[in-house]
Amino acid sequence: MKNPFSSTRIFLGEMVGELQKATWPTRTELRDSTVVVILAMLILGVFTSISDFSLAAFVDLFTSLVS
Numbered sequence: 173m174k175n176p177f178s179s180t181r182i183f184l185g186e187m188v189g190e191l192q193k194a195t196w197p198t199r200t201e202l203r204d205s206t207v208v209v210i211l212a213m214l215i216l217g218v219f220t221s222i223s224d225f226s227l228a229a230f231v232d233l234f235t236s237l238v239s
Contacts, residue, residue, distance in 0.1 A: 197205065
């Protein structure tokens with residue numbers, strides 16, 4: 173049976189090696205990406221809200237006509 177501590181040590185060593193190979197975004201790239209994500213969330217939220225209120229109004233209108 174393998175020693176779980178040596179397996180963990182090997183895994184962590186390989187993980188650190190892979191993370192050092194990764195290219196990390198600069199502060200400017202990170203800020204710009206964050207702004208894009210926040211704007212996209214706001215636009216999607218407004219669209220969802222408008223769609224929801226419009227559909228609710230349509231359903232209310234339709235049910236008042238049927239009753």
